[in-house]
Amino acid sequence: MADFGFSISKPQSIDTNDMDVGRLQALEAKVPSFKRCINCGACTATCSAGQFGGFNIRRIHNLYRWDQRKGLEKELQQCMLCGKCTLVCPRGVNLRYLIIRLRKALADNK
Amino acid sequence: MSSNFHPFVLPFTIGTLALFSVLILKYNKWISKFDRQQKKLIRRNLFTGKLIPAVWEMINEGLFHKKVSRYNRRLGYMHRSIALGWFLLISVGFVETVFHFQGRGHAPWIGVFFRFFVRDNQTLSAWIFAQIMDLLLLYILSGVTMAVFKSIFSKTVGMRKTTRLKLFDTSLRYSLWSIFPLRLLSESATAALADNGGFLTQSLGNLMGERFAGVVELPLWTLYSIALGLFLCLLPFSRFSHIFTELMLIYFRKMGLREREKPTGFTRFELSACSRCGICIDNCPLDSELNITDIQPVYLIRDIRNRMPHRNATENCLMCNRCESDCPVGIQISEIRRQERDKKKLDTHDNYGYIEDVQSFNAIGRVIYFGGCMSHLTPGITESMKKIFDTVGQKYWMMDEERTICCGRPLLQQGFFNQAAELRRKNTQLIMESRSKTLVTSCPICYQSFRKEYNLPIKVVHHTEYIVTMLRLGKLRLNRSELRLAYHDPCELGRGCGIYDEPREVLSALGQLLKLEQEYKNSLCCGYNLGNTVLELDQQLKVRDASLRNLTDSHPDVIATACPLCKKAFQHSTTQPIKDVAELVVENLR
Numbered sequence: 241m242a243d244f245g246f247s248i249s250k251p252q253s254i255d256t257n258d259m260d261v262g263r264l265q266a267l268e269a270k271v272p273s274f275k276r277c278i279n280c281g282a283c284t285a286t287c288s289a290g291q292f293g294g295f296n297i298r299r300i301h302n303l304y305r306w307d308q309r310k311g312l313e314k315e316l317q318q319c320m321l322c323g324k325c326t327l328v329c330p331r332g333v334n335l336r337y338l339i340i341r342l343r344k345a346l347a348d349n350k
Numbered sequence: 351m352s353s354n355f356h357p358f359v360l361p362f363t364i365g366t367l368a369l370f371s372v373l374i375l376k377y378n379k380w381i382s383k384f385d386r387q388q389k390k391l392i393r394r395n396l397f398t399g400k401l402i403p404a405v406w407e408m409i410n411e412g413l414f415h416k417k418v419s420r421y422n423r424r425l426g427y428m429h430r431s432i433a434l435g436w437f438l439l440i441s442v443g444f445v446e447t448v449f450h451f452q453g454r455g456h457a458p459w460i461g462v463f464f465r466f467f468v469r470d471n472q473t474l475s476a477w478i479f480a481q482i483m484d485l486l487l488l489y490i491l492s493g494v495t496m497a498v499f500k501s502i503f504s505k506t507v508g509m510r511k512t513t514r515l516k517l518f519d520t521s522l523r524y525s526l527w528s529i530f531p532l533r534l535l536s537e538s539a540t541a542a543l544a545d546n547g548g549f550l551t552q553s554l555g556n557l558m559g560e561r562f563a564g565v566v567e568l569p570l571w572t573l574y575s576i577a578l579g580l581f582l583c584l585l586p587f588s589r590f591s592h593i594f595t596e597l598m599l600i601y602f603r604k605m606g607l608r609e610r611e612k613p614t615g616f617t618r619f620e621l622s623a624c625s626r627c628g629i630c631i632d633n634c635p636l637d638s639e640l641n642i643t644d645i646q647p648v649y650l651i652r653d654i655r656n657r658m659p660h661r662n663a664t665e666n667c668l669m670c671n672r673c674e675s676d677c678p679v680g681i682q683i684s685e686i687r688r689q690e691r692d693k694k695k696l697d698t699h700d701n702y703g704y705i706e707d708v709q710s711f712n713a714i715g716r717v718i719y720f721g722g723c724m725s726h727l728t729p730g731i732t733e734s735m736k737k738i739f740d741t742v743g744q745k746y747w748m749m750d751e752e753r754t755i756c757c758g759r760p761l762l763q764q765g766f767f768n769q770a771a772e773l774r775r776k777n778t779q780l781i782m783e784s785r786s787k788t789l790v791t792s793c794p795i796c797y798q799s800f801r802k803e804y805n806l807p808i809k810v811v812h813h814t815e816y817i818v819t820m821l822r823l824g825k826l827r828l829n830r831s832e833l834r835l836a837y838h839d840p841c842e843l844g845r846g847c848g849i850y851d852e853p854r855e856v857l858s859a860l861g862q863l864l865k866l867e868q869e870y871k872n873s874l875c876c877g878y879n880l881g882n883t884v885l886e887l888d889q890q891l892k893v894r895d896a897s898l899r900n901l902t903d904s905h906p907d908v909i910a911t912a913c914p915l916c917k918k919a920f921q922h923s924t925t926q927p928i929k930d931v932a933e934l935v936v937e938n939l940r
Binding site: 272273286288289291293294317318320322327328340343347 | 693696701702704705726727753760764769773878880883886887888
C-alpha cells in the first residue's frame with residue numbers, strides 16, 4: 241500500500257472501568273493549564289518533531305488522558321522541547337512542562 | 351605568668367587553627383574533584399604569569415569590592431570598610447608587633463591583643479601606631495553600623511530587599527558584628543589603665559575611669575577573644591567562607607577554569623564563594639513581578655550547599671541571567687542551576703532516529719541561514735533575511751527551511767544533556783558537510799548554542815551582526831527617518847552573548863534610538879525565555895508586561911527586538927508594532 245505518512249486509525253475501545261483516573265488528576269495537579277486543553281491540535285500542527293512525521297503530541301496527551309500508556313514513554317522521547325507548541329496553544333496550556341511531567345510520570349509508573 | 355601568654359587568647363588561637371585546618375581539608379577535597387580538563391588547565395597555568403592579574407583582581411574584589419561598589423556605592427562602602435579595614439587592622443597590627451619586638455621572638459597572638467600585652471610603651475612611634483589602629487577601627491565600625499542598619503532597613507544601603515538568613519548565619523553575623531565593638535571596649539579599658547590608646551580608645555578609656563576599667567578589662571578581652579574564636583571556627587561552614595574561597599576562585603578563573611556540564615570540585619568553590627549579598631534578589635524579575643521569593647540564586651546556592659531539597663528553586667527560573675550579570679563574585683549561577691536540573695533517568699539516548707535521513711546541501715560559497723524553531727512562528731523575520739541576502743547578492747542555504755532540527759539548547763537548559771548532544775551531533779554533521787564558511791542565525795537561542803556549545807570551526811553570526819557588516823561595507827543602504835525606536839535586548843543575545851551594540855548600530859542608521867531605563871545588561875526578560883517550563887501563562891504575561899512598560903515609557907513609534915521569541919511575546923500586547931531588526935531594515939531599504 242502507498243505510504244501517505246499517515247493511515248486510518250484502527251478502531252479501539254477503552255474499558256473505562258480499568259482506567260486509573262488518579263494518574264490524570266496527578267498530572268493536572270502539576271500542570272493545571274492542561275485542564276484547559278480543547279484538543280484543537282495546534283500543538284501538533286506546529287511541532288518541529290511532527291514535521292518529520294510520526295510524532296503527534298496531541299495524540300499522546302489524549303491517550304494519556306484515557307490512561308492508554310502503552311508505548312507512550314518511548315514516543316515522547318522524540319520531543320525536542322523547542323516550545324513552539326506552548327507558544328501557539330490558544331488555551332495557554334504549558335505544553336513543555338506537560339511533556340516533562342508526562343515523561344516523568346511514565347518513567348515512574350511502569 | 352609570662353607576659354606573652356594569658357588564657358584568654360586560647361579561644362582565638364584555637365579558632366584560627368581550626369579555620370585553616372578545615373579550609374585546607376575542604377579545598378583539598380574539592381580540588382581532588384576537579385575533572386580531567388580542569389586539572390590539566392591548573393597544571394599548565396599554575397606557575398605562569400596568571401598569578402599577577404589574579405592577585406590584582408583579588409585585591410580589587412576581595413579587599414576593595416570594586417564590583418559591589420559599581421553596583422551600589424553605599425553597599426560597596428559597607429563591604430569595603432569591613433574587608434579592607436579588617437585586613438589593614440591585621441597587617442598594621444602585625445607591623446606594629448614586629449616593629450616593637452625588633453626581631454626578638456614573640457607569640458603569634460600578640461599582634462591581635464597587642465595593647466593588652468604591650469602596656470609600657472610611650473614612644474612616639476607607639477603613639478602613631480595607636481592613632482592609625484584607632485582610625486582603622488573607626489573605619490570598620492562605620493561599616494558594621496551600616497550592616498546593622500541594612501539588616502533592619504535594607505533601603506538604607508540602596509537595596510530593595512535583603513537576604514533572609516537562617517539561624518546559623520544570623521548568629522554568626524552577630525558574632526562578626528560584636529568583634530569590633532568588643533575590641534574597641536577592651537582596648538579602651540586597657541588604655542584607661544596603661545595610657546597606651548589612640549584618639550578613640552584613650553578618650554573612651556578616660557570616660558570609663560581606672561576603677562571600672564580594672565574590673566572589666568579582662569572579661570572584655572576574653573569576650574573579644576571568644577567572639578573572634580567562634581567566628582573563625584564557624585567561618586568555613588557558613589556564608590563567610592566566601593572571604594577565602596573567593597580568592598581561590600579568582601585564581602582558578604584566571605587559569606581558565608569554568609563550570610562544566612556536570613558538577614565538579616570547581617562548582618563547590620563557586621557555591622562556597624557566594625556571600626549571600628542579595629544583589630541577585632533585587633535583579634530577579636520573578637521576585638519583583640511575581641513575588642516568588644525562594645528561587646533566587648542566593649537561596650538555591652544555600653540549599654545546594656546545605657544539601658536541602660531545592661527542586662522548585664532549580665526549576666523555576668527564567669534563566670534570563672540578569673542576576674549573574676551583577677553578581678559581584680561572578681558565580682556562573684545558570685550553569686550551576688542547569689547541572690542541578692540534570693534529568694538523569696529521563697535523559698535518554700537514541701531518541702531522534704527520524705532526523706538521520708536529513709541530507710546536507712553543497713553550500714560552498716554560500717552562507718548557511720538557520721532561522722531556528724522560533725523564527726518559524728515569526729515568518730516576517732526569515733522573509734526579511736532572505737530579502738537582505740538577495741539585496742546584498744549573497745547566496746544562502748536555509749538549513750531549516752522545511753524541517754527544523756532544534757539546536758538542542760532548549761533541551762540542554764532543562765537538563766537533558768544526552769538528548770541535546772544528539773541534536774548537536776546531527777546539526778554539526780549537516781553544517782560540516784555543507785562546507786560553508788559562515789552560519790547566520792536569526793534566533794539568539796540558537797546563536798548562543800552554536801557559538802558556545804557546538805565548537806564549530808566556521809564563523810557563526812547573529813543576523814544583526816551580519817547586517818552591520820553589510821552596512822559598513824556599503825552593500826546595504828538605509829533610509830534614515832525620524833522613527834522613534836525602543837530596542838529590547840533579548841536575554842540570550844545581550845547578556846548571553848554580549849551582542850548589544852550591533853543591533854543598536856543598525857537601528858541608529860534608520861531612526862532615532864531612545865534611551866530606556868533598563869537596557870543593555872539590565873534589560874528585562876520578555877517572560878517567555880525557554881529556560882523556564884514551570885511558569886504558567888498568566889505569570890509569564892506579568893513578567894512580559896513589566897518588560898513592556900520599560901519599553902513603552904519613552905513612547906516609541908516602534909518596539910524593535912532581535913529575537914523571534916521576544917517578538918512573539920510582545921506581539922499584540924501593545925499598540926506599537928513589534929518588529930525585528932531585520933524587518934525594519936527591509937522596510938527602510940534605500
